[in-house]
Amino acid sequence: MKLFTEMTAEELREEMNRAQAEYKKMQDMDLHLDMSRGKPCRDQLDLSMGMMDALNSDADMTCEDGFDCRNYGVLSGIQEAKVLLGDMMENNPSNILIYGNSSLNVMYDTISRAMTHGIMGNTPWGKLDKVKFLCPVPGYDRHFTITEHFGIEMIPVPMTPTGPDMDLVEKLVAEDEAIKGIWCVPKYSNPQGYSYSDETVRRFARLKPAANDFRIFWDNAYGIHHLYDTDQDYLIEILAECKRAGNPDMVYKFASTSKVTFPGSGIAALATSLNNLEEIKNQMMCQTIGYDKVNQLRHVRFFGDIHGMVEHMRKHADILRPKFEAVEAIFEENLGGLGIGEWTNPKGGYFITFDSLPGCAKRIVEKARKAGVTLTKAGATWPYGKDPQDTNIRIAPSYPPLEDLKMAAKLFTICVRYISAKKLLEEMGELGQA
């Protein structure tokens, strides 16, 4: 293998032509493959079909506290759902609010509430001239969409394999009162699959923000979404660590069962301090009489307890692991040692991140699209969709069947080789476009 960057123009032109020939062959296969979103595949969804029998027409619909789950009431969720989600999130059930079907909706509502009503007696964000959020990059596009929707200025902070650049985070939150929050996917991050180190979590808990109403938005989306049985990432629990550090109210932690049972038909939860919970419940009681308790009960009856959920996640892993490994193997086989891309090998979560040579990501995605392979839009992993170096592409291996996925990954590597060679030739002035 020779590094592309050390090749002559002649060699690069050969690489380009070879890649283009392979591309043509795959284009003729009329592919329609989607690696764009973190969607579970059909086999994964089938794992939870037993939940459809967890409550049938003969079921006892009463929860442990004696409430009829079919009727109004129980604003914060039934106790056994708090216990189950508490075990899943590593939090005390008393710190948990059970919501509807989507943790994204919980995050949106949390920011919306801060905009209109403020946090703990502070000025509502909507009344301030400027509100800013720190956004570790690359990150999750739907987070950025929420903050952009509310006119919150987003400041990118570089991610590293141990979490966000904490020197920068500490400095920024300490000096700028307008910074009210930071988006985090602390475990098996979207899109890299990185997990925050112990030091990172400890430094988060010890932040000294200028703003009293600064909050860490800790989206624990992949808390139990391991790919391996024992080789698993483990994080210091952030609520407990914030409490120990004397910052008990500084974090909102989010999770859901969307990628445990059914996306869109799971249950979502928020874990936070009792002070925060009190404030949130006062607003929630204006918003709803309560979320879907029948679905809460259905989940609890299906899993029994956290052990049942862990066993269930093992089955997800058995489906996902070969897909991640296939993509990584194909990347290694076709791109290894060429110096035209770097990628991660996560131990959990839903994504692999790929970084191309600068200025290539958009063109790679576009070229893949023209051969029938849909990737996440280049730039999507950055605030405002603007990746300054145009390098980052999020790879989502979960949805396509394994054989399709292999084809899509192969095509992707062909596009990377083609565009990289072309780009290098352009930079040499050997091709029209520079």
Add this chain to the structure above:
Amino acid sequence: MKLFTEMTAEELREEMNRAQAEYKKMQDMDLHLDMSRGKPCRDQLDLSMGMMDALNSDADMTCEDGFDCRNYGVLSGIQEAKVLLGDMMENNPSNILIYGNSSLNVMYDTISRAMTHGIMGNTPWGKLDKVKFLCPVPGYDRHFTITEHFGIEMIPVPMTPTGPDMDLVEKLVAEDEAIKGIWCVPKYSNPQGYSYSDETVRRFARLKPAANDFRIFWDNAYGIHHLYDTDQDYLIEILAECKRAGNPDMVYKFASTSKVTFPGSGIAALATSLNNLEEIKNQMMCQTIGYDKVNQLRHVRFFGDIHGMVEHMRKHADILRPKFEAVEAIFEENLGGLGIGEWTNPKGGYFITFDSLPGCAKRIVEKARKAGVTLTKAGATWPYGKDPQDTNIRIAPSYPPLEDLKMAAKLFTICVRYISAKKLLEEMGELGQA
């Protein structure tokens, strides 16, 4: 029967003593009865248990458009749910958005969005010095809670048996640009059970509000919740009427299946113009990937179509009708011709409204409470919980079993007789308190 207002002090004292003796007897029964909220009873909930079998582990989870309802996607709801809810709401499916489990939540979100983002390019309400809502009174406390939560000033407008005082509504919305909305429960209103007349609906559709972003919040909570088979109220459909009147965007219409299937585990919907829908969907896509489609599919599979739903509502009516009739009979028997209270005899919905002599409602509710009968808080039917005449009490007959309900209704009439006699004596100066 003699009117209390025509009685001598001596006669009133006798009435008071007689009522107190009856009260004591019932107090000794150690009752624990709840007529406070519009909650379906257990028998009603049992009617929908078949829905728990509508999707079992062998079910085809694909909706008509071919989407797997278990996975992400389909922001606005599955088509067959739009058709079913469209038939229920008398709207075209293309005008419908399916939400989560609560129409209250939809109303809250609708106002929250107007606060932060405004409506159709108008200034966000949160940026205005003053925002006002018209509130037909007596009305639904949870509506008032939402507007109060957002600091919106509430202006009471008297209800009549044909709807709100439209002369006043027309005048107020035309002259005050700060008036941005009005809360309506147009059919079997909460708490009177009144339905708006054709003239009222037509005048609503022809309002000429000073504010461009004025909206009618049309909470069609009891659209199909009739008590009788043929003696049913029918309303002109408001979206169509607004369109005919040249005000297509002026109304948001809300409904849910909370009192059709399970409260808290039903599906909610919004019907509005395509312009409004477009704006709302642009916000919704920041808030969620989609609501619970499995529950949408479950509802559709259970009912089949609107005829199935209508037949189902007939069973609800068979349970509710005897309860309404029992309360009305007991009121008539014990209060008829006494001139100390007026009440409604609705043909649908969930409530009966009772108006006592001025200054008696709070004391009646308190006296009932002391004998173990919980009523809706007096004042709850007015904005800020302040009923200026202290007359209105909302009676919710649905929840208690029939025999309990009869006891509760009886006790209520005893409390009305006691407090009314006492009040009249006080006004005569015949008792300490005046």
